[in-house]
Amino acid sequence: MFYPTSLLTEMSRIFFEETGWEELADSLNKSDYSNVFVLTDKNTNRFCLPILEAKVNQSLTVLVMEAGEKHKHLHTCSQLWRELSELGADRNALLINLGGGVVTDLGGFVACAYKRGIDFINIPTTLLSMVDASVGGKTGVDLDQLKNQIGIIQEPSFVLVDPVFLKTLPENEFRSGYAEMLKHGLIQDRDYFERLSIYRYDIEHIGKSIYHSICIKSNVVAQDPTEKNLRKILNFGHTLGHAIESYFLDHMNYDRLLHGEAIAIGMIMESELSHKHSGLSSDDRNRIKEVFESIYPKIQLQADDISYIKELLRHDKKNRSGKIRFALLESIGKPVIDQVVSDEAIDDAIAYYLS
Ligand SMILES: NC(=O)c1ccc[n+]([C@@H]2O[C@H](COP(=O)([O-])OP(=O)(O)OC[C@H]3O[C@@H](n4cnc5c(N)ncnc54)[C@H](O)[C@@H]3O)[C@@H](O)[C@H]2O)c1
Ligand SMILES: [Zn+2]
Known part of the structure; x- marks a missing residue:
């Protein structure tokens, strides 16, 4: 150990x-x-x-x-x-x-x-x-x-x-948890993100990364236990990711999408939002898409799916005064909270994922 x-x-x-x-x-x-x-x-x-x-x-x-x-x-x-x-x-x-x-x-x-x-x-x-x-x-x-x-x-x-x-x-469940670890890298530690970017299903050696991820999360939580500000960075990928996860949970004609698979999609979409709204470079945005696409299957979304997902977004409990607030990235390792984005930007982010 x-x-x-x-x-x-x-x-x-x-x-x-x-x-x-x-x-x-x-x-x-x-x-x-x-x-x-x-x-x-x-x-x-x-x-x-x-x-x-x-x-x-x-x-x-x-x-x-x-x-x-x-x-x-x-x-x-x-x-x-x-x-x-x-x-x-x-x-x-x-x-x-x-x-x-x-x-x-x-x-x-x-x-x-x-x-x-x-x-x-x-x-x-x-x-x-x-x-x-x-x-x-x-x-x-x-x-x-x-x-x-x-x-x-x-x-x-x-x-x-x-x-x-x-x-x-099961390995797909392992991969689902791996998405949260990649998120920890994206919001706090670029080197960690890069270390994880080549996916390995290796239980013998995963302990050290589990420890590192727990340190990142617990350090954030200790500074803001009740999610007034900093803790919101842990929601990167989750605003769109949760809506997508709920949608798949609700529509039994689709195979279940695991939490990590949903937030992996959410992170690709929200990296595009970050590019448009909070200065994430196109290199960083492209790198995020490349890494997630190499690990997670691509999901096809039709027009009906997208409008339902957007409807679910409106219910997101983190909304305040009717606005959807996102935790985004300024660069890999540097998050920013409470970003309000337009409906058009959300459409663009979904289109970016599907492109
Ligand atoms: N409290 C928090 O801060 C927090 C953070 C992230 C996620 N969550 C919640 O966690 C849930 C998702 O967790 P999850 O991905 O662990 O899902 P899960 O608990 O449904 O487990 C996934 C599947 O793996 C099976 N399983 C569990 N351990 C196993 C093992 N060792 N061997 C074989 N099978 C095993 C389970 O029976 C289940 O079928 C969501 O509800 C999400 O909202 C909570
Ligand atoms: Zn999560």
Whole structure:
């Protein structure tokens, strides 16, 4: 292991690999939890729970939800709250969320609201949840097609990151998380972006980059936990990316587009917006398109798709006073927030992606 074993800030406690497992064992021994629940989805139940059970010699009560974004909804929460109640979970219960961003986002929210809050620990099992969802304390669920519309910001007791879980993760999911890492390079560190620009599906060596990405995100979050200003830079690619993701979620005739695949498209489009609005050079814009196109499949969008996506944009919760505000780039590594762009510029950005 060639990176530090923990990252401790005022906001969050993140432990890596063996140090994480020691922290978990310590916490279970020392804390007087009345009951330890583990939330999994169908896949992490099969692939990840055996790894957890082999590391913990204590009885765990396992809760299972269906896998996938379409289950990141209040009705799944209600079902889990009911199960926790029926199983006699009290204020001193612990919930361990073992899964990708869906399980950690939803499980975090379930824990925060159950009896006004019980302790929870996140063990992310996808690349995306390791580098992104595990940092920053955002929990929540979708409301209809509006992503993350309901939720609160609350840090878990700690996060345990171990790339061992990635061994069973399908490669397209790995690639999806990789998009967030590329984003970290784009908003803070050009060299890191270039290091990642040649995609490798290499779980043995990904740990160091996971650590670097977590450092970038947690450094941003520490300066602006409630997203008043700086934290908005993490939304680069996400304003258009979220609208595209929601659209595909809503239209079942399309194959599901993964979060990272959607924001990869969003980042290409928003690099064109950056070129027009915030001075991103054409070299940087072209480089961003070239790198993403070499890693992610190109999606064809028809006129109907585009008008629906633009309609979804209007609902974007980050809009203020009816205006859509973007986090853009001045150059690779240098972001700028609160950029208001015209409808025509959005049309041009979509056309740039499709060209
Ligand atoms: N809280 C935040 O700050 C934050 C940040 C980014 C994304 N998110 C949220 O995260 C979600 C996306 O997360 P995700 O990409 O991890 O999706 P996910 O949780 O749906 O996981 C992707 C798929 O991989 C499966 N899986 C998970 N771990 C596995 C493993 N080790 N082996 C085999 N299969 C495994 C899951 O069952 C699922 O089918 C979105 O809802 C997004 O809004 C939250
Ligand atoms: Zn994201």
